Amino acid sequence: MAAPSGHGSPWVSLLLLLAVAAAAAGGNDGNRAVEFDVRPGGVVHSFSQSHAQGGHTCTFTYASQGGTNEQWQMSLDLSDDSRLLTCVIWRPQGKSYLFFTQFKAEVQGAEVEYGMAYSKASTGKDADVPLKPEEFEVTSTAVIHRQGAFRSELSKIVLVARTGHIEL
Secondary structure (H helix, E strand, O other): OOOOOOOOOHHHHHHHHHHHHHHHOOOOOOOOEEEEEEOOOOOOEEEEEEOOOOOOEEEEEEEEEOOOOEEEEEEEEEOOOOOEEEEEEEOOOOEOOOEEEEEEEEEEOOEEEEEEEEEEOOOOOOOOEEOOHHHEEEOOOEEEEOOOOOOOOOOEEEEEEEOOOOOO
């Protein structure tokens, strides 16, 4: 699993685990998922979604080739205590047929605690298929393809980030 680590509190670990589990479900909360087109043509495109509370933003930047436009979805959710931001970007059909030359999923206003990219997203009976660890990297703000190692298959990205919000 590619993830920045290291906050020792068991409660923090539990909260992070719960947020990751909710995110891994693929953004099933249709009320918060926004549809957008992923367009081929080799040109760099971006799609962003902002959360009303806290001014947090998730941006998906990519370039792809082949085929026609595909419908994708992005969900951006803030935990009840406003400490964890979850951004999930995915193709609901499970598999993209586009050839991605690059990708970056980035959050603003939060620090990434967990990030994962998948070549195939779950579609009910089939499970997510993660990219190999050498194909992407997780930074404090993003999940990014690794030039020369990324094999051009992408269908889902999950980011869970700590907002730094402190409840008084």
